Amino acid sequence: MSSPITLDALKVLDAIERKKSFAAAADELFRVPSAISYTVNKLEDDLGIALFDRSKRKAELTTVGKMIIEQGRLILKATDELTHMAKQSADGWESELRICIDSVLLFQPIYTLIAQFQKEYPWINIRVSEEVFGGTWDSLVADRSDLIIGATGDPYNSDFAVHPLGDIDFVFAVANDHPLVNEQPPVSNKTIKEYPSIVVADSSRNLPGRSAGLLDGQSRITVPTVEKKIEAHLLGLGVGYLPLFRIEAQLESGELVTIPLANDESRNSELSMAWRKDNQGKALAWFVNSIQEMAAELIEPS
Known part of the structure; x- marks a missing residue:
């Protein structure tokens, strides 16, 4: 069973949390705001979980949303390190x-x-x-x-x-x-x-x-x-x-x-x-x- 939490979705959530807005995250990732909103909405629908509390004027992360971002950043870091290690290994460097x-x-x-x-x-x-x-x-x-x-x-x-x-x-x-x-x-x-x-x-x-x-x-x-x-x-x-x-x-x-x-x-x-x-x-x-x-x-x- 494949997980709806993809690396791309984690990157989007990370950008939103750091930039504090969907629009700023879109600028950083070179996407239109609607694409950012679509990624978040689809992830919430697939999980059946709200990641942002939209009852307030400005959407804020829910407790579950904060947990996913916190753990997701570890996954993103590990993925970056794995990518780097793979390239270095191909170039003759040991892990x-x-x-x-x-x-x-x-x-x-x-x-x-x-x-x-x-x-x-x-x-x-x-x-x-x-x-x-x-x-x-x-x-x-x-x-x-x-x-x-x-x-x-x-x-x-x-x-x-x-x-x-x-x-x-x-x-x-x-x-x-x-x-x-x-x-x-x-x-x-x-x-x-x-x-x-x-x-x-x-x-x-x-x-x-x-x-x-x-x-x-x-x-x-x-x-x-x-x-x-x-x-x-x-x-x-x-x-x-x-x-x-x-x-x-x-x-x-x-x-x-x-x-x-x-x-x-x-x-x-x-x-x-x-x-x-x-x-x-x-x-x-x-x-x-x-x-x-x-x-x-x-x-x-x-």
Whole structure:
């Protein structure tokens, strides 16, 4: 059953309400007043409902008329947006871009880029997710994301384009009141194993999980993100390596302390962003180009 409430009828009602008269609405829509009156009268007859109260000198909207206009404007807006999206999609623009950010990174620089993008392309939806270790690659392999930022290690197949973002350094750090602070440096692995290691859980659903900085036989406390790992370190719950650029403020304030280790090995990780080679979306290209220009900001303190 087709509805008598057509888009044209909604446009007429919208113009009448905004212009406060049938004649002014006719001028705006480039129609004669009789055509406006005919559209309104036919809609009222088809619905069996009065949209205007004509008992007064100047016709006023009824309660039902106001409701139809209020809801009708949402329909008109959605129709305009759909039309625009269809045209943009035909021109290579996605309706939505899914960005996955590894937990090791700061989100603020990406949020700044999103704000810039939205000013230019407000009709495109952005979906941001967070993954850890292999979970970042997993989201791309499983097609849960279009662009991953902060991935570590090699890509799992040749379907992906990869661009390096830079290296980040990790340091072994504990809370300033942790017992390890009072140990004679350099601290041995045997001593370290007496305390729980704070571990970020790999969020991969299908790919093999990854981990780093663990000693055999050491107990662990597993947390969901790097941010939560830093919080756990600050509370003195355990020990482990942390990305240096994420804790420079806490090291400077003395809340966290780096511990020299007997088996101290330089720990760093190369981060990359990756996307599917066959994805030719213009929104994806915009972010890829923009991130290449500001890659350093992703791994530096704000």
